[in-house]
Amino acid sequence: MPSATVGQTPSLSTYLKSLKHNDIETSIELFISLLKRRQIKNSRPCAIATISLLLRVVGEARTRDAQQLIERIRAVGRRLVAAQPREMAVGNIVRRVLENVREVAERDQDAADGGSEGSTSIPSTPIRGETMRRPAFPTKFSEFSPLHGAATIPQDMHARAPLATSGDSSPAFGGTMEAALQRPPLVSSNTSYAGQGPAASSLFSILQHPQGRSPYATPPTGTQSPALKASPFKGDEGQTSASEKLDIKAEVITSIQDLQKELEEVDDEISEFAQDHIHNNEVILTHTSSQTVQRFLMKAASKKRKFTVFHAEAYPNDHLETHATIVNGGGATAEDADERWKPLTSMGITVILIPDSAVFALMSRINKVILAPHTVLANGSLIAAAGASTIAQAAKTHRVPVVVLSGVFKLSPVYPFDTDELIEYGDPGKVVPFQDGEFMDKVDVVNPVYDFVDAELIDLYITNLGGHAPSYLYRIVADHYRVEDIDLSGKAEGGAVKAG
Amino acid sequence: MSEPTKMPEPVQQVVEPKLSPAELKKRAKAEKQARRAAQKDPQEGPSSAPALATNGVHGEQKIQKQSGPQEQKPKGGQPKGQAQQKQGKPGGQEGKHERTNSIQQSLPIRGQPAPTAPPKELPKKDRKQVELFSHLYTQPRRHDIAGASNNVHPSIVALGFQMSSYEICGSSARCVAMLVAFKEVIQAYTTPREVSLARDLTSRYLSPQIDFLKSCRPISESMGNAIRWLKKLIAEIDPSTPEQEAKDYLCDEVDRFIRERITVTDQAIAALASGLVKDGSVVLTYAKSSIVEKTILQALANGTRFRVIVVDSRPLFEGKNLATSLMHAGLEVEYLPFSGIAHAVKEATLVLLGAHSMLSNGRLQSRVGTAGLAMQAHKADIPVIVCCESVKFSGKVALDSIVLNEVAPSEELLLPKATVSHPLAPDRKDDDDDDNRQVRSLHDWRDIPGLQILNLMYDITPAEYIRMVICEYGNVPPSSVPVVHRLANESM
Numbered sequence: 001m002p003s004a005t006v007g008q009t010p011s012l013s014t015y016l017k018s019l020k021h022n023d024i025e026t027s028i029e030l031f032i033s034l035l036k037r038r039q040i041k042n043s044r045p046c047a048i049a050t051i052s053l054l055l056r057v058v059g060e061a062r063t064r065d066a067q068q069l070i071e072r073i074r075a076v077g078r079r080l081v082a083a084q085p086r087e088m089a090v091g092n093i094v095r096r097v098l099e100n101v102r103e104v105a106e107r108d109q110d111a112a113d114g115g116s117e118g119s120t121s122i123p124s125t126p127i128r129g130e131t132m133r134r135p136a137f138p139t140k141f142s143e144f145s146p147l148h149g150a151a152t153i154p155q156d157m158h159a160r161a162p163l164a165t166s167g168d169s170s171p172a173f174g175g176t177m178e179a180a181l182q183r184p185p186l187v188s189s190n191t192s193y194a195g196q197g198p199a200a201s202s203l204f205s206i207l208q209h210p211q212g213r214s215p216y217a218t219p220p221t222g223t224q225s226p227a228l229k230a231s232p233f234k235g236d237e238g239q240t241s242a243s244e245k246l247d248i249k250a251e252v253i254t255s256i257q258d259l260q261k262e263l264e265e266v267d268d269e270i271s272e273f274a275q276d277h278i279h280n281n282e283v284i285l286t287h288t289s290s291q292t293v294q295r296f297l298m299k300a301a302s303k304k305r306k307f308t309v310f311h312a313e314a315y316p317n318d319h320l321e322t323h324a325t326i327v328n329g330g331g332a333t334a335e336d337a338d339e340r341w342k343p344l345t346s347m348g349i350t351v352i353l354i355p356d357s358a359v360f361a362l363m364s365r366i367n368k369v370i371l372a373p374h375t376v377l378a379n380g381s382l383i384a385a386a387g388a389s390t391i392a393q394a395a396k397t398h399r400v401p402v403v404v405l406s407g408v409f410k411l412s413p414v415y416p417f418d419t420d421e422l423i424e425y426g427d428p429g430k431v432v433p434f435q436d437g438e439f440m441d442k443v444d445v446v447n448p449v450y451d452f453v454d455a456e457l458i459d460l461y462i463t464n465l466g467g468h469a470p471s472y473l474y475r476i477v478a479d480h481y482r483v484e485d486i487d488l489s490g491k492a493e494g495g496a497v498k499a500g
Numbered sequence: 501m502s503e504p505t506k507m508p509e510p511v512q513q514v515v516e517p518k519l520s521p522a523e524l525k526k527r528a529k530a531e532k533q534a535r536r537a538a539q540k541d542p543q544e545g546p547s548s549a550p551a552l553a554t555n556g557v558h559g560e561q562k563i564q565k566q567s568g569p570q571e572q573k574p575k576g577g578q579p580k581g582q583a584q585q586k587q588g589k590p591g592g593q594e595g596k597h598e599r600t601n602s603i604q605q606s607l608p609i610r611g612q613p614a615p616t617a618p619p620k621e622l623p624k625k626d627r628k629q630v631e632l633f634s635h636l637y638t639q640p641r642r643h644d645i646a647g648a649s650n651n652v653h654p655s656i657v658a659l660g661f662q663m664s665s666y667e668i669c670g671s672s673a674r675c676v677a678m679l680v681a682f683k684e685v686i687q688a689y690t691t692p693r694e695v696s697l698a699r700d701l702t703s704r705y706l707s708p709q710i711d712f713l714k715s716c717r718p719i720s721e722s723m724g725n726a727i728r729w730l731k732k733l734i735a736e737i738d739p740s741t742p743e744q745e746a747k748d749y750l751c752d753e754v755d756r757f758i759r760e761r762i763t764v765t766d767q768a769i770a771a772l773a774s775g776l777v778k779d780g781s782v783v784l785t786y787a788k789s790s791i792v793e794k795t796i797l798q799a800l801a802n803g804t805r806f807r808v809i810v811v812d813s814r815p816l817f818e819g820k821n822l823a824t825s826l827m828h829a830g831l832e833v834e835y836l837p838f839s840g841i842a843h844a845v846k847e848a849t850l851v852l853l854g855a856h857s858m859l860s861n862g863r864l865q866s867r868v869g870t871a872g873l874a875m876q877a878h879k880a881d882i883p884v885i886v887c888c889e890s891v892k893f894s895g896k897v898a899l900d901s902i903v904l905n906e907v908a909p910s911e912e913l914l915l916p917k918a919t920v921s922h923p924l925a926p927d928r929k930d931d932d933d934d935d936n937r938q939v940r941s942l943h944d945w946r947d948i949p950g951l952q953i954l955n956l957m958y959d960i961t962p963a964e965y966i967r968m969v970i971c972e973y974g975n976v977p978p979s980s981v982p983v984v985h986r987l988a989n990e991s992m
Binding site for chain 2: 149286308310313314315316317320323327328343345348350352354355357358359364385386387389390394397420423431432434438443444445446447448452489
């Protein structure tokens with residue numbers, strides 16, 4: 001994303017530099033103000049800034065207790081999300097980090113449980129239950145809205161629903177092997193598939209526990225994710241809790257660094273799929289200046305595929321960046337040489353710049369539309385730069401496949417109940433200069449920055465994990481975020497770990 | 501790999517000098533293969549160069565012609581193929597003229613050396629034209645009178661420049677302006693001896709004027725209809741009519757045409773269409789149409805309380821003029837860039853569109869972007885209504901926006917230089933060498949190979965998006981356009 005940074009305007013790079021010497025509270029405040037002033041904007045810079053900040057937060061956290069760490073991250077995350085709720089990448093990264101912390105914490109708990117079976121504590125079970133319940137997203141989405149304005153199902157309703165289902169329906173699920181082995185986790189996972197996943201884990205577990213479930217049944221065997229199975233802590237049963245907790249922090253930091261690496265490599269990973277999707281002589285339409293899309297096309301071009309790119313300029317919010325990308329490639333103004341890449345034209349690709357209005361006229365000759373979203377929502381719809389909706393709709397009309405390239409970090413657990421509130425409105429001065437005093441005064445100049453694109457207009461998502469149908473995205477969301485983290489503003493559920 | 505396909509080729513040529521198009525194509529293909537082989541094996545090149553030189557003039561022409569396509573190679577498959585087909589043809593013709601030479605001629609092609617100094621000027625220019633629309637790049641718009649026919653009337657010259665610079669823009673406005681100018685032209689006309697006005701005026705005097713206008717900007721459908729009407733009118737003048745009388749008659753008829761077909765028609769349409777605007781309506785319109793403007797002002801005069809959303813697009817920003825005029829009229833106006841369409845259709849209750857032309861298959865040709873807006877409105881179940889005088893109805897049909905269109909100069913899409921290059925200016929001075937990644941602006945687009953800018957003028961809105969067309973004959977569905985066209989433009 002070539003940002004036209006002039007001089008020392010605060011930006012992502014200046015922020016990352018300042019992060020090294022500022023203390024943590026200053027850094028948080030600075031990031032919040034940068035977010036509010038939109039001096040760090042768009043998913044990638046926001047994600048990078050968030051992860052760097054969280055790395056420091058975790059690094060400087062004095063606690064060695066997982067729960068306190070989670071609370072600390074949640075508190076920071078809450079403030080960041082509140083500063084700019086529509087930059088959902090911030091919240092996504094916070095949730096990813098929380099997920100990592102919880103995973104590490106659970107691994108420790110597993111290890112501890114394995115060592116002394118009798119000591120299986122109350123908190124450990126809900127945690128495991130939650131692991132199983134991760135696919136339980138759909139209902140929780142309703143609770144979370146980036147602006148906290150969506151129709152919210154009362155908390156107690158959430159709590160009641162799982163109780164009913166777990167009580168009534170668990171015997172019905174006894175058909176599968178797993179169910180025979182470990183009932184409570186299965187109940188939760190099954191309910192989630194039914195689209196009514198419960199959220200109130202702590203209450204659930206409290207009511208479950210007194211039923212006299214054997215602790216032997218608890219350790220899940222085949223259902224946990226591979227990452228958890230590969231835990232190095234499996235064998236360290238005899239370790240003291242102090243040393244484990246020391247390791248928790250180190251491990252969390254490692255996992256955050258992995259996440260940071262993922263952010264760096266996401267474009268390369270996505271571009272690896274380019275050859276599977278772009279063939280010779282193709283006519284591709286894209287929109288705005290997306291680094292991901294450019295890298296994707298570059299990759300295809302480097303494999304000796306000759307194609308034509310129609311590039312809609314996304315006036316008035318992103319056209320300057322688009323022009324710069326077309327002419328100079330990426331990051332022409334960035335100081336860092338690694339951030340730069342050549343323009344597509346230098347690889348012999350014909351790039352045709354068009355105004356946004358010509359999209360419908362040309363669509364009948366386009367083979368493929370490649371879009372880059374701002375945020376991908378849990379049901380497969382997305383938020384992208386304004387104009388994307390018209391492009392996607394025109395593509396649908398002409399039966400042209402729409403391919404969306406998105407890193408997993410853009411995947412948000414938000415469910416679009418109210419699409420209007422997800423749309424951000426930008427500076428009207430970009431549409432009509434403020435010198436036009438009378439016009440600005442009397443005419444209501446509106447500049448929507450984003451468009452909502454429904455899932456039905458999209459044919460394919462390509463993330464760093466591979467290609468997915470829009471209908472499958474909810475699973476990827478479920479794999480990356482915990483139910484209890486979806487609503488960062490809530491405090492109650494996170495307490496489960498420390499309940500014992 | 502190319503050997504078996506190519507060997508029979510010269511033989512065929514000798515036996516059958518007249519090559520059919522299919523054979524020419526085959527030949528071109530074989531030549532392409534040969535050239536590929538030559539590129540793979542560069543040693544073969546020099547050895548065949550002398551043989552080529554013996555061909556004298558023809559050989560040299562060949563080098564030039566072939567270097568064209570090779571230079572174009574990075575551009576992509578299609579242009580290359582075309583260029584080579586063209587190149588194959590002269591080869592075939594040569595075969596016709598010099599049969600004895602034909603074997604010798606096809607041989608050097610196999611070992612064609614890569615051109616060392618390709619002629620740079622020509623292909624570069626071609627590359628700036630979007631291949632898909634190559635049929636629309638006829639000639640650059642005229643902005644001066646160089647090379648113009650010397651009997652072009654000054655008022656036509658002025659009008660032509662006003663059109664090419666969009667000072668007079670819009671189908672109706674251009675039509676009226678042209679007719680007014682024609683009045684002057686007709687008055688300035690003197691019939692030469694021995695010929696009648698009816699015979700001479702059109703062919704000798706009016707045609708160069710029309711050609712000049714066409715060279716400034718392709719004429720609109722309404723202008724075409726008006727010209728056809730005028731020509732018919734002139735042809736029907738009795739040769740015995742005195743010159744001045746005939747000229748006055750023509751001028752009166754032109755005035756009547758403007759009044760009947762445009763001025764009064766506009767009022768009628770505005771009256772009809774303004775009835776559709778109800779209290780509380782939100783009227784959505786795109787760019788600027790004089791008739792939509794009249795309709796909205798008429799609705800305001802009717803005392804209806806409503807709101808207007810104007811969507812606008814680059815590069816002409818016509819909508820801003822509309823928004824300004826509505827603002828001065830005291831209306832509540834919302835102004836959005838094209839990217840805000842999805843936002844605009846959420847609130848709108850009625851879409852009013854102007855037309856460049858209504859095509860006979862019910863499709864609407866209008867400012868580029870109209871189709872996108874109509875599509876979004878249609879998906880949102882908002883009625884899309886087109887206001888269009890019958891003079892803009894056309895007998896043409898079109899299925900897509902590719903064939904029937906106009907390409908405006910790409911430079912119009914460039915932003916004012918000051919705003920673009922300001923932050924980049926220091927960089928440009930600093931690093932000139934390519935290693936240091938010279939920062940260029942879009943203004944350098946002509947120097948960047950492979951970069952094209954496409955500035956279309958119109959697009960075609962499918963008939964299914966259009967709920968109703970309002971013309972002076974009443975409210976008709978788009979399927980009735982050909983009927984109205986016959987009634988209005990062909991029975992004149």
